[in-house]
Amino acid sequence: MDADRLNSPSTSAIRLEVLGQQLHFAQDPNSKHLGTTVWDASVVFIKFLEKNCRKGRFCPTKLKGKRVIELGAGCGVAGFGMAMLGCDVISTDQIEVLPLLIRNIERNTSRVLQTDPDSVSFGSIQVMELDWGNQEHVKAVDPPFDYIIGTDVVYAEHLLEPLLKTILSLSGPKTTILLGYEIRSTTVHEQMLDLWKNNFDVKTIPKAKMDSKYQHASIQLFMMGLKPGLGSLENKPQQYDGKNSEVRTEASDANEEKDESSSEAEDIGTTAVNEDSQPFVDLNNGKISDWEARRYGSMAARLLRDVKIT
Numbered sequence: 001m002d003a004d005r006l007n008s009p010s011t012s013a014i015r016l017e018v019l020g021q022q023l024h025f026a027q028d029p030n031s032k033h034l035g036t037t038v039w040d041a042s043v044v045f046i047k048f049l050e051k052n053c054r055k056g057r058f059c060p061t062k063l064k065g066k067r068v069i070e071l072g073a074g075c076g077v078a079g080f081g082m083a084m085l086g087c088d089v090i091s092t093d094q095i096e097v098l099p100l101l102i103r104n105i106e107r108n109t110s111r112v113l114q115t116d117p118d119s120v121s122f123g124s125i126q127v128m129e130l131d132w133g134n135q136e137h138v139k140a141v142d143p144p145f146d147y148i149i150g151t152d153v154v155y156a157e158h159l160l161e162p163l164l165k166t167i168l169s170l171s172g173p174k175t176t177i178l179l180g181y182e183i184r185s186t187t188v189h190e191q192m193l194d195l196w197k198n199n200f201d202v203k204t205i206p207k208a209k210m211d212s213k214y215q216h217a218s219i220q221l222f223m224m225g226l227k228p229g230l231g232s233l234e235n236k237p238q239q240y241d242g243k244n245s246e247v248r249t250e251a252s253d254a255n256e257e258k259d260e261s262s263s264e265a266e267d268i269g270t271t272a273v274n275e276d277s278q279p280f281v282d283l284n285n286g287k288i289s290d291w292e293a294r295r296y297g298s299m300a301a302r303l304l305r306d307v308k309i310t
Helices: 040-051 077-084 098-115 135-140 157-170 186-199 260-267 290-304
Strands: 013-018 021-026 067-070 088-093 124-129 147-151 176-182 200-204 219-226
Touching: 013 040, 013 077, 021 077, 021 098, 040 077, 040 147, 040 176, 040 219, 067 077, 077 088, 077 098, 077 124, 077 147, 088 098, 098 124, 124 135, 135 157, 147 157, 157 186, 186 200, 186 219
Parallel strands: 067 088, 067 147, 088 124, 147 176
Antiparallel strands: 013 021, 176 219, 200 219
């Protein structure tokens, strides 16, 4: 196990306490499919929801009945977090991943309802196949959605365009997109930001709004909304052109009427993405959590392993 990981892909399960519930997510260490591992960004995402669910846009009273689709759900962590807050969730992935995803959803749903059978906050969650770019799969889930979510779905350049087209096909004018991922390639990261900013109003969620333990400088959460004129099956995405496009800022929005979604975004302190956006370390009184210490220690070890002292 890499010391900087919260979870090891070599273990058969990960246990998480969320909203007072003990959740259990199985994973398959023998599978060659990336979707059968609980990746750290999904854990950061669900703990972010837990921290911000007492007020604002993520409280159960505002999320109750909202339609959510999770792309590249994998083991189902992020989508299950939205269901716990009252959303009606469709968790999607490729067909090879669905048996494990269904198993995790069924077991955790049963556990939550047995622990609190009178719970009114739990919404619903179902599993469906969705290959990015497959319009038959898109039509089958009946877009548009209130929320589109995904964690660690950005890791290879050839997946950026299919993912973007799928998000646009699932979106409506009021859709909010929440994506979390860990930066593994600066090239993919830069191309992703260009594509996002050409098609969406992109804001980052600051580390201060994340769980103080379950966060890391290389893991970022984004909140996005469609730019005017985009969305639905007929619209085509703006292509990557190698240049960063302008992102709306608070100043540019000042003269526009604020709708409910924009005011709720301010509740969690989102900030506009800038061209020099890079991971950073925000030390609290010079201290870091145990998880951060493990991650930074392992990262330093990997950077120094090929250094020869002469």
